[in-house]
Amino acid sequence: MGAHQQRLASDQAAWNAARRLPKFSYAALAAEAGVPIERATRLTRGWVRVGVVEELGRVGSNKLIFRVCRDVETPPQSRPDQSAEGNMWRTMRALRAAFTPTDIAAHATTEAVRASTADAQAYCQMLVRAGYLKVARKAVPNRREAVYRLVKDTGPKPPRERRLRVVWDDNLAEVTHLPVAGSGGEA
Structure with missing residues (x-):
């Protein structure tokens, strides 16, 4: 089995372990799946990003706890932003x-x-x-x-400049944000 197939099998084992456990920490997932804790951490963060695992908060010695919130057969792949x-x-x-x-x-x-x-x-x-x-x-x-x-690393997603559509009212000297299309604010 090649390195890519081994990684996919390891990812599947970790996903199956996450699905079996009602709640899990990085360490619990690593132990259950037989993968290094760094791998369990990286996989869990990716699953949170794609919306199949949710963070439940911290317990005990400040451990983060997670649970599968959308059960699918194969582990979803969290692809980084390719831009x-x-x-x-x-x-x-x-x-x-x-x-x-x-x-x-x-x-x-x-x-x-x-x-x-x-x-x-x-x-x-x-x-x-x-x-x-x-x-x-x-x-x-x-x-x-x-x-x-x-000096400010806020996570894996790239900060992006955005232009906002607003209305400036000279009478009130204030900005009113235009509603986003589909938010129910159209006439």
């Missing part, structure tokens, strides 16, 4: 201490996703404005790039 922003964010989280836009673009580009240095630079600048990155070394135009450091 330029997703790849750049994962790269930043891995490099953490010091990186340039060129570093980010080089590590974030795959066969399926292209991240240019300009894309990486724009993403870094947006994250600096939002407080996720700090400038470790300023850029010198035409000589060297800025070096950034990740």
Whole structure:
């Protein structure tokens, strides 16, 4: 059996164990399935992300407890965000201490996703404005790039800039948010 088949069999064993247990912690799942606790943790977090396992809270010595909330036969695969922003964010989280836009673009580009240095630079600048990155070394135009450091790691999903549709009322000096389509606010 190849490494990929072994991993799939291990994932299936862990999923079957999670389905058998009424509630479980990372350690309990690891013991029941015979997988390393790091693997049990990674799988459980992925199952929570795709909505088949729910976190019930902390008990005892502050252990997180989970339960299967949507029983399916095979374990769902939690795929990371396959976008330029997703790849750049994962790269930043891995490099953490010091990186340039060129570093980010080089590590974030795959066969399926292209991240240019300009894309990486724009993403870094947006994250600096939002407080996720700090400038470790300023850029010198035409000589060297800025070096950034990740200071706010909020998890695996990439922070994204969004544009909001609002109405500005000069009479009241306030903003009114437009309802999102499908939220029942249309006329």
